[in-house]
Amino acid sequence: MNSLISHGQSPNKGFVQTPATHSLRAELQEFELGRFLIEHQGLNGYWTNYVLLYPQTGKLKGLSSDGKPLTGLERWLLEKCPIFLATQERFVVFKKLTQQHLQSGMSLVSVPCGLMQDLLGLDYSVVQDISLIGIDLDPESLQLAADFGQSLANIRIGFEQRDAWELGVNQQWDFITSNGLNIYVEEAQTCIDLYRGFARALKRGGYLPISFITPPEEWIPVDRQDLQQQRFLFTDVLGVKWQHYRAEVAVRQHLEAAGFDVLEIVYDSQRMFPAVLAQKSRAADHG
Numbered sequence: 237m238n239s240l241i242s243h244g245q246s247p248n249k250g251f252v253q254t255p256a257t258h259s260l261r262a263e264l265q266e267f268e269l270g271r272f273l274i275e276h277q278g279l280n281g282y283w284t285n286y287v288l289l290y291p292q293t294g295k296l297k298g299l300s301s302d303g304k305p306l307t308g309l310e311r312w313l314l315e316k317c318p319i320f321l322a323t324q325e326r327f328v329v330f331k332k333l334t335q336q337h338l339q340s341g342m343s344l345v346s347v348p349c350g351l352m353q354d355l356l357g358l359d360y361s362v363v364q365d366i367s368l369i370g371i372d373l374d375p376e377s378l379q380l381a382a383d384f385g386q387s388l389a390n391i392r393i394g395f396e397q398r399d400a401w402e403l404g405v406n407q408q409w410d411f412i413t414s415n416g417l418n419i420y421v422e423e424a425q426t427c428i429d430l431y432r433g434f435a436r437a438l439k440r441g442g443y444l445p446i447s448f449i450t451p452p453e454e455w456i457p458v459d460r461q462d463l464q465q466q467r468f469l470f471t472d473v474l475g476v477k478w479q480h481y482r483a484e485v486a487v488r489q490h491l492e493a494a495g496f497d498v499l500e501i502v503y504d505s506q507r508m509f510p511a512v513l514a515q516k517s518r519a520a521d522h523g
């Protein structure tokens with residue numbers, strides 16, 4: 237499986253250009269996040285992290301990634317766009333789910349790790365003998381995550397540039413956190429294959445915090461107009477690739493088929509981007 241984020245393809249071939257799409261593309265060109273979205277129709281580790289940490293960083297300063305004042309469109313994306321708000325909320329829930337099961341001696345792995353804030357941002361002050369591994373295809377994300385990791389004392393941290401579908405690990409890890417892959421995957425079987433690899437790599441009883449995006453008919457946006465703007469921007473203007481939605485019942489089936497029990501599903505307030513806590517089934521052992 238290649239990286240699910242495109243690298244420099246010419247976007248939106250075959251899309252109908254209208255004055256409205258043209259004007260929004262021009263607005264996107266005014267800031268770095270917008271230019272990345274135009275070029276890649278998805279977010280890499282760096283830009284996902286930028287969106288996730290915005291409430292604690294850029295929002296306080298009102299500044300964009302290049303230090304200039306936020307444009308109206310970038311501020312809308314980071315403060316109003318329903319799916320970005322949902323992912324910011326999901327990120328907080330994800331960390332809580334992991335933190336509450338954290339114990340001394342555990343090995344925790346983030347796949348795809350991006351900048352790995354899901355693990356690097358946890359509180360390890362009351363546990364000992366923890367090891368963390370970040371796995372991603374993107375060397376730049378791995379390097380940035382390694383830079384962040386240097387501030388964590390007494391934690392062993394390793395990184396591997398590897399395909400999430402080819403972990404090749406048996407019953408070694410206590411936790412795998414996974415956000416941001418299945419939303420780029422259309423085929424159910426490809427998701428199940430990914431989860432099977434996770435189940436194989438986990439020890440019996442190991443945990444998998446994972447996320448998914450629900451179908452649009454289930455969404456309860458704070459503001460319907462923002463949802464319309466989101467649809468126009470991501471579907472008509474950009475044609476983003478993270479739009480593979482799944483109902484909870486399907487995600488449960490995929491995880492169970494791969495050898496997991498679903499312990500908990502925590503929805504964000506708009507019911508868009510839930511976090512799931514699954515556990516490798518004690519009956520199933522793929523090792």
Ligand SMILES: C[S@@+](CC[C@H](N)C(=O)[O-])C[C@H]1O[C@@H](n2cnc3c(N)ncnc32)[C@H](O)[C@@H]1O
Binds near residue numbers: 280400
């Ligand atoms: C949307 S980001 C999510 C990163 C991180 N989990 C987070 O929530 O901040 C998606 C990541 O998936 C990585 N990626 C894409 N395809 C991959 C694959 N086949 N195997 C491993 N990583 C992959 C990208 O390099 C990128 O860092």
